[in-house]
Amino acid sequence: MASRLMQFMRLARMALISLWAFRLRSLFVIVATGLGIASLTIIVAAVDGAQRKAIEMTDSFGPDAAFVIGGDIFSRALGRRTMSLTWSDVRALRQSLPGAYLVVPLRAVGNISLRYGNRNTTASLIIGATENYATAWNWPLSEGRDLNEEDILRAAKVTILGAEVARDLFGDESPLGKTIQANGTPLTVIGLLSERGLTTGHGVSVDNRLVAPITTLQQRFGLDRQYFRSLRVKFHDVHNMHANVENLRSYLRKLHNLAPGQPDDFTILTADEILKFLSMLRGSLVAFLGVTATVAILVGGFVLANLFYLSVSERAQEIGIRRAFGARSGAIMTQFLCEAVALTLLGALLGQVLGLSLGQLLERLEILEIQLSFKIFLLSMGSAVAIGLIFGLRPARQAAKLDPIQALRS
Known part of the structure; x- marks a missing residue:
C-alpha cells in the first residue's frame, strides 16, 4: 500500500510538472472548466436562496390564514372588477x-x-x-x-x-x-x-x-x-x-350572488398556494440555469478532451521514452488522468470564485436570492473530478496504448 501511494505521488508530481510545461494550454482548460462550475455554483446558490425565501414568506404569511384579493388576479380578464x-x-x-x-x-x-x-x-x-x-x-x-x-x-x-x-x-x-x-x-x-x-x-x-x-x-x-x-x-x-x-x-x-359555473370575482391565497407558486418559479429557475450549467460544463469537458488529444500527439516522444524505460501503460494513463483532474479542480476553484461573485452581484441588483453553503463546494469539486475523469479518460487511454517504438519515431 505504501509503495503504491509513493508511486501515485510520484505520478502526480510528474503531472504537475507537465501542466506547468504546457501552462497556456492548461490555462484554457482551467478557464473553460471554471465557467461551467461558475454556472453550477450560481444555480445551487440560487435554488437554495429561493428555497429560503419561500420558507420565510410562508412563515410570515401564516399557516392559519387566508388572504382574499378582489378580482381574479390570475386571469385578469378585460373588464373584470377588482374592487369586489x-x-x-x-x-x-x-x-x-x-x-x-x-x-x-x-x-x-x-x-x-x-x-x-x-x-x-x-x-x-x-x-x-x-x-x-x-x-x-x-x-x-x-x-x-x-x-x-x-x-x-x-x-x-x-x-x-x-x-x-x-x-x-x-x-x-x-x-x-x-x-x-x-x-x-x-x-x-x-x-x-x-x-x-x-x-x-x-x-x-x-x-x-x-x-x-x-x-x-x-x-x-x-x-x-x-x-x-x-x-x-x-x-x-x-x-x-x-x-x-x-x-x-x-x-x-x-x-356575491355568483351562479354555478360563473368564475370567482375574488382570489384566495394561502401559505400552501404561495409555496406552490414559489416552487413552480423555483422549478423554472432550476430548468433554465440547469441547462445553462450543463452546456457550460460540457463545453469545458470538450475543451479538455480536445486539448488532451493534442497533448498526446505532441508528447508522443516523451511517452515513448518513458515506455522504453519500463513505464507501464497504467502509469501513463494515471498521469494523464491526474493532469486532467488537477486542471478541473483548479477550474472548480476559479468557477466558485466567479460564481459567488456574480451571485452576490445579482443579489445586490435584486435579480436573484442566493444562499451560500458548504454544499456548493462539495458539488463543485465533485463535478470537477467527474469532468476530469470522464473527458480525460479517452485521451489518457490513447496515451497509454501508444506503441513505444512508433512513438519514438514520431
Whole structure:
C-alpha cells in the first residue's frame, strides 16, 4: 500500500510538472472548466436562496390564514372588477364564517411622502386596516400598541410605523407619541412593528410601510368607502385549512350572488398556494440555469478532451521514452488522468470564485436570492473530478496504448 501511494505521488508530481510545461494550454482548460462550475455554483446558490425565501414568506404569511384579493388576479380578464369586496362581506364573514376568528379588511396607497421635523422619507405603502392588524399578520410590535376598535370608529389620526420608516425618520429615537406628516396629514405614532427584513416580489422592503385605520385612509386619501382591495382571514383549526378555504370561497360566492359555473370575482391565497407558486418559479429557475450549467460544463469537458488529444500527439516522444524505460501503460494513463483532474479542480476553484461573485452581484441588483453553503463546494469539486475523469479518460487511454517504438519515431 505504501509503495503504491509513493508511486501515485510520484505520478502526480510528474503531472504537475507537465501542466506547468504546457501552462497556456492548461490555462484554457482551467478557464473553460471554471465557467461551467461558475454556472453550477450560481444555480445551487440560487435554488437554495429561493428555497429560503419561500420558507420565510410562508412563515410570515401564516399557516392559519387566508388572504382574499378582489378580482381574479390570475386571469385578469378585460373588464373584470377588482374592487369586489365590501363592508357587508366583512360583517357577514365575521358573524357567520365557520372556524374564522379574525377578519381584517385592507386598503393601501403607494408612495407616501413622510416628514418629521426636518427629516423626510418616502414609504412604499400606507396600509389601511381595522383593529388587530399586527395580530392578523403575525407581526409582533416592538413598541406601543395595535389598532383598536375606537381608532376605527373615530377615524383616528394614528399610525403604526414599519422599522425602516421609523429608522429614516427617528433614527434610534423612540417614535411613540410623535406626530408625522403623511402626504400632509398629521398622524400620531402609536406603535412600531418589529423588523422582518423581507422584500416583496418587486424588491421593496416590507418594513418600508406604515399602518393607519382604514377609515382614516378613506377620509384623508379619498378612497372608496364601500369597497376595499383585500381582506385577511384567520382560522382556529390550522390542520383543516382546505375545508376552511372552501367554506370561505362558497360563502363569498353566495354573498356575491355568483351562479354555478360563473368564475370567482375574488382570489384566495394561502401559505400552501404561495409555496406552490414559489416552487413552480423555483422549478423554472432550476430548468433554465440547469441547462445553462450543463452546456457550460460540457463545453469545458470538450475543451479538455480536445486539448488532451493534442497533448498526446505532441508528447508522443516523451511517452515513448518513458515506455522504453519500463513505464507501464497504467502509469501513463494515471498521469494523464491526474493532469486532467488537477486542471478541473483548479477550474472548480476559479468557477466558485466567479460564481459567488456574480451571485452576490445579482443579489445586490435584486435579480436573484442566493444562499451560500458548504454544499456548493462539495458539488463543485465533485463535478470537477467527474469532468476530469470522464473527458480525460479517452485521451489518457490513447496515451497509454501508444506503441513505444512508433512513438519514438514520431
